[in-house]
Amino acid sequence: MARDLLLEVGAEEIPASFIIPALEDLKRVLTERMADARLKHGEVRTFGTPRRLAVQVRDVADAGEDITKEVLGPSAKAAFDAQGKPTKAAEKFAESLKLSVDALGRTTTAKGEYVSARVEEKGRPAEAILQDALHAAVHGISFKKSMRWGDVDTAFARPVQWLVALLGDTELPVVLGDVKAGRTTYGHRFLAPGAITLKAPADYEAALEKAHVVADIAKRRAELLRKVNAAAKAAGAQLLEDEGLVDQVTNLVELPSPVVGSFEERHLDLPPEVLVQEMKSHQRYFSLTDAKGKLLPRFIAVSNTPVRDEQLSLRGYQRVLAARLADGRFFFDEDRRTPLADRVEKLGRVVWQGQLGTYLEKVERFRALAGWLAQATGRAGEAATVERAATLSKADLVTGMVGEFPELQGVMGREYARAGGEPDAVALAIFEHYLPRGAEDALPSQDAGALIGLADRLDSLCGIFAIGKAPSGAADPFALRRACLSIIRIVLGRGYRFSLSAAVDEALRLLAPKLANVKRKPGEAAPREQVMEFFRGRLKALWVEQHRTDVVEAVLAVGFDDLVAAKKRLEALSVLVGHSDFQPLAAAFKRVVNIVEKQGKDVAGGQTNPQRFTDEPEKNLHTAFTQARARVGEHVRADDFAGALKEITGLKPAVDTFFDKVMVMAEDKDLRENRIRFLTEIGALFNQVADFSKIQAETAAA
Structure with a gap:
């Protein structure tokens, strides 16, 4: 008879950021071991709070399958x-x-x-399988930081206090450190500190809820949101949305209990981002706004227990925040005493990367690259703004405020530029060159910030690849994947037309003095090729989310140097492959490609000689091809790739007749080679949009 399984590790307060990854590890190791032993089971659920990590498995079979x-x-x-x-x-x-x-x-x-x-x-009994699987699971959790306690040799995020391991009503012998598993768990530390004896795994969630613990993370998150929104509404305010803070606070408490506090209104003259960061980073408070989104001098703090004396609790929350805001005001006032321009030289004492130099050297490189991009994209009129904003773009890194809150870099640069009398366009560009900061973040609204952001990221990409520290596996310490995707988003979002490979070449040229002594591994690709291949990989990963993989590969195969054009080619081709008549076209093109690949290597270069044609079908195809080539060129120059594909598609009847009636591999060498050159030219025409040979013809109309 199938039974439920429960494993719970009880510990002292586990850091909020550790909980989700730990539960993923726990679930993964346990289910993998069960699968290896062929032990069938039903639904798997995880539970997590600051004091516990748990996994529950329904309907576990009595033994592994024979x-x-x-x-x-x-x-x-x-x-x-x-x-x-x-x-x-x-x-x-x-x-x-x-x-x-x-x-x-x-x-x-x-x-x-x-x-x-x-x-x-024969399948092993479930008890035997699970004894090993649970041992592996509790010892297989990987934490960013672990600790040991007492004379225990085992490491864990925090000292382990209790263990529960139940299969139905049977206790399983699992040990972690000096703690042996049983059936005893514990509720809320303050509201229900007594021991709770579990009869069966199915009792777990309800028993904890009675003991004032919401163990299901999704339920606790929903309850947190409901309570803080209700508290905000009662205070006549709205909650400032912050999904990351909601996730963090969810895993800081077992029973969310919000209270609304306030701070001195005079602090509202600080930049809103400073106030929000002060409340969020150190205190985990939620900010409140009015109906128009303007910050109010109020906040919501979330405690782990309902407070008996709300005023006493609020005084504590408000006193701590008052001290933080006083520090913020001090930094803000002190930082403004020194203009940003006077801070630039100090960047020469801040190392960006050991082999690539200081932030001052980096600024000088990407300032020049941003100027190059302004010319290449036809934004030469922005050159002065780009020059000034790029010079000042990293100066806020040596301010007190950014030293305290690194998340405010760019924000404080904008504020200090305004305070120092810099033009609004320069101040905005300093802020916007960091955008987008993430996948969902907004793009720069003006060219100057966008161009500086592109240059900054290209300098990082090219520099890190050139010194041999490219991302590997999950390791990406310089966030190059995010930088590459940001470049793609900016270029496509702003519609910039320039040669990506030329920009990479310019970035590497500016980096050359730093790369003179870099040694490369034998057979290692040049930095330029590595960077371009990295872009190709990011483009494929991004575009296959909305387009067929083979279509994306077909477009990328013929180039992506102009990202905007590549995206337009992809969109046009994606529409075409959905038509029922595309499959025969793809098959015909593959036939062209196959002949050229097999026979073309033995054919000397040169152009097709129409005078050598002997058969009427090849003459007709050449006439149609010559006309289509001119029109395709016009469409491509106008970025009308749908029109170009329509012209190419129109060649299909003539191509089919050619293959039906003409012997390409004629005995006459000159005639044979002329026909192969002709097919090569037809292939080149198709390749102005995509490499059709990479498209799966059998699924083209699916």
Whole structure:
């Protein structure tokens, strides 16, 4: 009979950011071990609070499934002698499986014939499987930081206080550190500190709710949002949306209990971002606004218990925030005493990356690159703003406020630029060159900030790749994947037309003095090729979310140097492949490509000679091709790739007739090579939009 499983690790308060990854590890290791042992089960749920990590598995089978598997032994030649009698090798193989030699069979593999046996493997009892699986699960959690306590050699996020391991009503023998598993859990530290004895895993969630613990993270998050929104509404305000803060506070409490506090109205003359950051970063308070989105001198703090004396609690929250705001005002006032321009030189004492130099050197590089981009994109009129804003763009890194709150870089640069009398366009560009900060963030609204942001990120990408520190696996310490996606988003969002490879070349040229002594591994691709391939990979990952993979690959195969044009080609081709008549077109083009690939390498270069054509179908195709090529060129220059594809599609009847009536591989060498050159030119026409040979013709109309 199927039973439910519960595993809970109780500990001292676990950091909020550790909880979700830990639960993912716990669930992954447990389910993988169960799958390996063929132990069937139902729904898997995780629970997490600052004091507990738990996983519940429904309907666990009593034992792993029985299987019959084929086991290969020695080769048939080694197992039997010339007379067909079994050798020692066959006898030992049979003995190892507790079978007679007569029970052995033979199996033919790619490597030859082998002796084999079919062996029945019984599934292990669930208790035995889970004892090992739970041990692996609790010891398989990876934390950013772990600790040891007492004389225990085991490391965990925080000292472990209790363990629960139940299969139905049966306790499983699991040990973590000096704690042995049982059936006892604990509720809220203050509201229900007593022990809770669980009869079965199904009782877990309800028992904790009675003990003032909302163990399900999604439920606790929903309850938190409901309570803070209700508190904001009661205060005549609105909650400033911050999903990250909601997630963080959710995992700081077991029973969310909000209170509304206030701070001195005089602090509202500080930049709103400073106030929000002061409340969020150190205190985890929610900010409140009026109906128009203007910040109010009020906040919501969330405690882990309902407070008995709300005024006493509020005084504590408000006193701590008052001190933080006083610090913020001090930094703001002190920072403004020194103009941003006077801080630029100090960047020469701040290292950006050991081999690539200081922030001052980086600023000088991307300032020049931003000027190059302004010319390349036809924004030369922005050159002065770009020059000034790029010079000042990183100066706020050496201010007190950004030293305290790194998240405010760019924001404080904008504010200090305004305070120092810089033009609004310069101040805005300083802020916007950091945009977008994430996948959902807004793009720069003006060219200056966008161009500086592109240059800054290109300098980082090219520099880090050039010194051999490209991202590998999950490791991306310089956030190059995010930087690359931001470049793509900005270019496409702003509609910038320029050569990406030329921009990479310019970035590498500016980096050259720093790269003179860099040693490369034998056979390693040049930095330019590495960076361009990195862009290709990011583009593919981004575009396959909305387009077919083979269509994306077909477009990227013929180039993406002009990102805007590549996107337009993709959109036009995606529409075309959805038509029922595209499949035969793709098949015809593949035939062209196959002939060119197989035979073209032996054909000398040169142009097609129409005078050499002998058959009417090839003459007709050449006439149609010549007309279509001119019109395709016009469409491509006008970015009308749908029109270009329509012209290309119109060649299909003539191409079909050509293949039906004309022998490409003619005996006459000159005639044969002329026809192959002609097919090469047709292929080149198709390739102005995409490499059609990469499109799966059989699914083109699916």
